[in-house]
Amino acid sequence: MDYDLRNDAYDGPILEIDKLSISFFTRLREIPAVMDFSAKIMPGEALGIVGESGCGKSTVALGVMQDLGVNGRIVGGSIKFKGRDLNTMTQEELRDIRGSQIAMIYQEPMASLNPAMRIGKQLMEVPMIHEGVSEKDAYDRALEVVTDVKLPDPARILNSFPHQLSGGQQQRIVIAMALMSKPSLLILDEPTTALDVTVEAAVVDLVKDLGKKYGTSMLFISHNLGLVLETCDRICVMYSGEAVERGSIEDVFDEMQHPYTQALFRSIPLPGADKNARPLVAIPGNFPLPHERPSGCNFGPRCDYFEAGRCDVGNIAMRPIPGNDRHESRCLRFEEIDWNAPIDVGPQTAKPEPGRVVLKMDNLKKYYEVAASALFGGKNKKVVKANETLSFEAREAETLAIVGESGCGKSTFAKVLMGLETATDGQILLDNQNIESTPIEARDTKTVADVQMVFQNPFDTLNPSMTVGRQIIRALEIFKIGNTDDDRRNRMLELLDLVKLPRAFADRMPRQLSGGQKQRVGIARAFAGGARIVVADEPVSALDVSVQAAVTDLLMEIQRNEKTTLLFISHDLSIVRYLSDRVMVMYLGHVVELGTTEQVFSPPYHPYTEALLSAVPIADTSVKKKHIVLDGDIPSAMNPPSGCPFQTRCHWKDRAGKSLCETQVPPMRILDGGHQVKCHLSDEDLANMEPVIEMPATAAE
């Protein structure tokens, strides 16, 4: 049998999952995680599984690996790998297949590598176990594969420990490890979620190339529709433990036949969406908990096409869609729904006129002094330039987006603005008053209440041991709002209304709330003192796609009504394009580009902005993108490159003059309409830049 598995002549499906059901057992109940899931992967094919967190997509992957932990069980169905049922295999047989025939890559590259083992040893282990090759051969193989994943200096890398590599390099090593035995099936579980966008683009590119080179089939699990579009041939959309629609990428993206798929596409900001003219359509309601699923269609309660008495009874099966190849949908009404009906566009709003300047930064600098090595101490202090000459102004009722990847200094900037740190140099003017060197303790209540923040991680933003109401009331107390406890309680309830949460939530503990609800409480808390400037630090990046739209719209709505200045920090260019009026792009502490959304998203670009735009996956088959992949990783802020911060990865460096870029920080140049770019490129070069994203004529109108 084993011989059969290695037989290259096998030409049936590599993986065939049939009516798979997986449950987790707790003390109280059985929790079904995956129900009636079927899929088929042919040799060389890549299948993407898309869904929100908790939909069971990772459980499918672990089910294939037969590694469900102590509580998880396969309760029905079969998983056939090259025709053999994995469910009935013994531990020994499974061990033989794992690593050699099926390999898996998952989210946290650092956690996936053994910290106390040299990389070489971890790689060499794979062929040594499965093929019994000698250490020498295994080493040669490792060297070869590490070269394949485009890592510099493979011999040195093989001899190092995981912590000595950057995140992107670690993920390449994990990929190399998966490819060591040339598996027939590669399972990737959110392989790039922990990486920066530009690094992600490079890794995705690599996976695609290697998949072709080694002829590996892939099971690609992601929450990002755009990423699946770029990597996969076929797609399967999951919702609450069930596959709701599957088919080829083109069929599902362009002729979707399930209300959930449609709602999902309408809730993500694609190019062309606009907060005023074409707002996103959020999916109403919440994701059902696994033990509180409705009867009938799981999506029923949130579906626009719901029909009582029909959609909420019995089990609903997958049905093929006539005319399309292997395109199926789990909807009773897909024939009846007019899928081409125009989107029911929400209330359109006029773009508010930006008012006077409320916040002005002028040459702001923030340097940190750190000991060269934290553990061993020493005298040689290093200066980290977290923010370098930051200048911009923000007006009333305006949304300024601050875009950049890790280490670009956007969080430091927020800290300085909030007063948690003081500036090294330069000034911050709030209503023409200098606040750059006033720490938060020294600020008066009004100033503190005026500048507030919405945090990134919804699970961390609320104190877990205080009720929701109490936390908002505390903010009111500290901002000296309301005279009595009753006043404050009323105001708190009004704030809950403002963020569209039921008043009953006031007495709930944060753990009883979903991520999106917590984020709403965080917004209510920020607006408790009537904030005029709100810094939103990636407020929706940790939320699920369908919730993102609702929270974003809420933020926009409050902003419009309260005329708040919103500083929206994000790495996600899609959402930035959707909601911001002006955009500031940062790289390693420098502002590299600043302008209106229109100016930044169309040429001329700063080379970094150009690469960033190209790296963001877009879930639209009609959009054409220029392909730019940056080399290497983002340099460490501790050890920035000389000259232009971007020169180590810039594709345009040869045009502008290598030596110039390597020695001198470019000046901030002001182009037409106040568009600012920090680059050495000549006006001519800038003017000749091509747009990165080309939209079809219909969508661009």
Added chain:
Amino acid sequence: MDTLTWTGSLGSILVPAITITAAVFVAAVIVQLIMGVFAADVKLQANPDGTLQGRGGLLGRLETYTGWLFMLLVGLIAAFIVLAWFMPYGEAGILGEISRRFLPTWIALIVTFIVSITFKRKLGLYGKLFDSTIGMIGFALVMFWVFTSIFVGMFDMIGTHDPLQQISGLKNKLPGVAVPEGQDEGFYPHYLLGGDNLARDIFTRMVHGSVIVMIIAPLATIFAFMVGITLGLPAGYYGGKLDTVLSFLANLILAFPVILLFYLLVTPEIVATGLPNFLAAFLFVFPLVFFGVLINSRYKTQGSKNTLYLAVVLIPLAVLYLSVISEANSPLNIWPNALDLITIPGGILVVFVSVVFVNSPTVFRIVRGLALDIKTRDYVAAAQTRGEGPWYIMLWEILPNARGPLIVDFCLRIGYTTILLGTLGFFGLGLPPESPDWGSTINEGRKLLLIYVHPALPPAIALLSLVLGLNLLADGLREESLKD
């Protein structure tokens, strides 16, 4: 009166039954352990009816049988305890009589368990404790001694004699010995666990010992927590120089061999210098600081309410504090004796102070570590950005979220404090020599250990059961708090 046998008339049936069951149980556990190491990782299957298939084969059956054996053992012991209540005096032997003496404790225990298990879903972490066998056993052991000390200390119930009374002729007599004729009417007729080398009743001394332990150990642990929290939070939150200095001091105390510290600190000469009083004055001020800051940071924004709450809490605490630290005959006499509510004997005070002193640095380190971790959370940043003071953040944002590990450590630390108290007693330090606390009685008993075993064993087993209970309780709490 005759000498009592160990088990009386029940013994002939129940004792062999219990012994055999226990032996088989132990053997089964050991076999199971050995098999467990070599057994393969079982691939579990779910049955169509939703149940899970357990481990099959020989090992699986063995596991089931071991479970039954354990239940049988518990049942037999419970039967013995309960039967003894209803038998005439002397019939149930020494163990039966002891079980009868503990009747109030049993009733209290049973009531506590019935009430707690009935309402366990509404009782938060405490209720969840009753989902874990380990936790329940630990809780039962701890509560057994808590109730015993309450009944002994407040109602003088369980003990049979006076802990200091000597009856001539009973020196080093074996358990079950009858008290000679000629005593008062209603006098308890036996020394249940025999007499010690001063002819005192060992059983009575053991139950009276629990009172001392139950007062000092939790109280000293609370004080150690106050000190550790009040210093650990700012050390972790601010970091920097403050952290360096405080951590250095904590490490200094931790590097000091505990036993040496006790020998240096807990001597009559040191008590005479008043050093313990000064140390007490320093250590006992922490609860005042703690509660003062706690209230002030929370209600600072509401002036009048703040003053009221502060006064209500701090004034009684301050009076208590001054009463405790100021003693008439010590160098630290700063509070009029007429208002001195509490007088703690020098010996006890020095024991108390040194135990707090030794425990605080460890608590400090734990709290500091937790504060370092929690201060990076966004809700702390949110509090900072709305201009909260540092103490509000430390006490109201960080501390409540560190409570899980702290509660677990609190249980463990009471156990550790009990051990420390025993150590002090074992070396005859601090507590007066006639004190019935467990450490001192073990110390007295061990001197003639090779000739007379019975005086040293009961306090040793009592101390073991209490500390074991606390450890099991902590383990159960940790396990339950980690779940969901």
Added chain:
Amino acid sequence: MGLFILRRLGVMILTALCLTFIVFWLTNLYPNLEKLAKTQGNFRMSDEQVETYLGNRGYTQALPVKYGQWLGVLPGYVIEGTDGETRARCAAGRAPTEDTATFCGILQGEWGQSTVFKDEVGSIVSTRLGLTGKLMFWVMMVMVPGALIIGVLAGMREGSRTDRSLSTVSIVSTATPEYVSGVILIAVFATPLFGMQYFKGTATSAMDDANFNNFFLPVITIALYGMGYIARMTRASMTEVMTAQYIRTARLKGVSFPNIVMKHALRNALIAPFTVIMLQFPWLLNGVVIVETLFNYKGFGWTLVQAASNNDIELLLGVSVVSVFVVLVTQLISDIGYVFLNPRIRIS
């Protein structure tokens, strides 16, 4: 790395100075000195006589001065007493001669005289330390492998019956302080009470000739208490490692379970227990004192008790210096070992 060790050494010396100073201060408090005068001189001395007695022997000098002399960084006193005799610290309390040294503190190797044993403190400490060393060697031999094996076995499959049983065993052993387990072990194995009189209840004979019969009980008594603690630490660290993602990576690479435990988990899991074992030393010293007293084994711990209960100041100081030193050295070893075991920290 060198700098790191230097810094640690600096902190260690500072700690040692602070600790010895505290001990010195506590032993030299006036009531202690008064007791010393009365036991050495005569019990019926008046307060004034005590004063002059102490004054003549340099005890009434300022505390830092005395400490400096004891340490050997200040010249030893030479006092012409009120009774006409001249006493010098460096001449053992007699009149100084030509070849009397100026400095005589512990730095010069002068540890003073024990009043109880009437002997050089230095020689007492070294012999006693040797005896305790023998005891500790066997304790370590029993405790460390035992604890690590229990911890690893329990931690490799969290929640299994093996885990539960072994964890309960280790909880019981941590809950049994030496004076309890010692008493119970003696009662069971050294008295005829239970018919299992296999061992001797005293270890006095083991000082010259240690054998299984007379040495087993003291060794196992100390080992039991520490064993549970180390085993629980090992288990905690092992369970944490076993749920780490890289263990899953290894499993999904097809590594067999024994190899996962041996090659992937063990090294990572042993980092934490290593430091714990080293930091156990202050605790072990406790156990040593209790067990040596209980079993009448006249080692270092027994000496500590004798010195402390008889107010033998010089001996007590000597014992303190040694124990503080031992504790600090183990802490240093633990720090350095941690850095070596954990590759994540070992960066130049």
